[in-house]
Amino acid sequence: MLKNEITKLLGLDYPIIQAPMAGGITTSKFVAIVSNNGALGMIGAGYLSAHELRQQIREVKQLTANNFGVNLFVPNDFQIKEDEVEMMNKLLNHYHGELNIPVEKVILPIVENVFHSYMEQIQVVIEENVPICSFTFGIPTVEVMGKLKHYNVITIGTATTVTEAVAIEKIEMDAVVVQGSEAGGHRSNFLSDHEESLIGLMTLIPQVVDNVSIPVIAAGGIMDGRGLMAALCLGSKAVQMGTAFLTCEESGAHQVHKESILHSKQDDTKLTRAFSGRWARGMKNKFIEEMQNHEASIPGFPVQNVLTQSIRKASANQNNKQYMSLWSGQNSTLARIETVERLIQRVIEQANRIYQNV
């Protein structure tokens, strides 16, 4: 029942993919442990330089002989509006004060460099023979796709709507992750606007399944065997789980991040652009609540991400959850602290139990 075309394509024991959470969560050890336990470990490489990525790929290869993957952010054009940045910096200075850190001159991102860095990442994926590469925030160009296919890299896109899933199939990717409105972290919408991309998995999965022929992987709030079985019933062939893996003992997530999820009493997440300029779902804190009043003046991604970097970093160093991006899906109350092995076994055992009893 849990073996299908996607487990075959990706070489997995179980139809479970660990979501490629960027920003230090997916350490080499963590990714390898996931792969060693029959699921797919993924390096969240969005913020890594080509050099760092190559390093990490080599580490993962040392730790597992199984398949693993890399996730890249597809860059989008952006503009820097100086007055917008100046206004935001003034606003953020207040938080530098709260955290007792100096206000330093921030080096703003440059469009050409971002695109260049992405092309270098693609090159590393090819040179290091990474078996699987997934993408968020957009789709690669026909040229990049041609290159990846030439080197037999299995490609996976990320869609939030039927329109985006169809675009991913059209460019001949091998599978599509559908990200429901329940998902934690960054929204991956790239053709649909934010509001229209907020579709629950209960309706997103069947609509996408009916409109594409490539296998569909469900992402968003899936935490246990109930979610896995539901996703399979709706027509997807596998699930991608983020929050559930994030709180695992081996994950590289900050302890404060893990605890804020583990101690949540009910869905306490909120969609915000405050941290990066792109909509993302995370646990409510002071920064999200206060920045809500300035939503219209938040610069886009990746500008805002660079502007808030020192605040997020200092907040983490000080174990202060109020200014950290505590990404989480809407199912935070179901999170547990346990080993990766236990999580995967628990999900599979529960799925089998449901199958026999539903």
Added chain:
Amino acid sequence: MLKNEITKLLGLDYPIIQAPMAGGITTSKFVAIVSNNGALGMIGAGYLSAHELRQQIREVKQLTANNFGVNLFVPNDFQIKEDEVEMMNKLLNHYHGELNIPVEKVILPIVENVFHSYMEQIQVVIEENVPICSFTFGIPTVEVMGKLKHYNVITIGTATTVTEAVAIEKIEMDAVVVQGSEAGGHRSNFLSDHEESLIGLMTLIPQVVDNVSIPVIAAGGIMDGRGLMAALCLGSKAVQMGTAFLTCEESGAHQVHKESILHSKQDDTKLTRAFSGRWARGMKNKFIEEMQNHEASIPGFPVQNVLTQSIRKASANQNNKQYMSLWSGQNSTLARIETVERLIQRVIEQANRIYQNV
């Protein structure tokens, strides 16, 4: 597999409830046909007077010997701000012009009357021995609950969050409908605010199931056997389907309403307060789009509902979909025109097929 405590409690062949869509959709014939086919027919009585409700209950009883239910809106206190109403009327006059209808003096609702009318509805439910009564927009008082229990009326609440579901269990209702963010029509949140009540079923069902012991009924975007099976896997015991029943041949929905759903190419719904003052999900049209710019100045429910009544009515009479409330869930592309009997059989057959093949 499809028989459980909820089918037993409600006396059903199948774990399917027809959502109580108010405003003329749930005609007596339609409700009776649903009940005669093994699911639960529900009268959407929110806008009915006690007299109209009694009439309809008696009609339904003539047409079916099976169980059926009534859904009531729990009234909430509201205020009428004269300047707000005046401003809105000015704005709405424009639409009277577009539709060539006279601007008439609107009789505004009075809080006491709304509460009185609700108590009369409760009395009718009791006097007519209605077997099942469900509630949206809130929970009945302890007094009302005591009365309903005394007369053995089975009660069902509607929750959008864990907090609301727990409150429904605490007041000793027999079951709880959980309304996911995917759902069409009015949001039923009453303790949680609009934004925090937008939780996808994939995460809402398991979290509620883990926090209450009464049976959970899933509502929101469920259109076929895939949705039914997914909802059962997540731990709910039945589903409540609105949009799927709305487009059935026998439903009393306006033809223009049915067609706007049947011809949708992908999720084309939007959350709006424009029609009634309460957030609700419906197919995008001119009225929703244009009123979006005036969101902050829309009076609350039921004031706005009264103010827009003549516009909605004229738009429907003129077969003009631009000013009608075309409520729909996020799964509109899966809607079909078919008989109620065929819909129910199709859902059950598909659920059984999935169970054997997943």
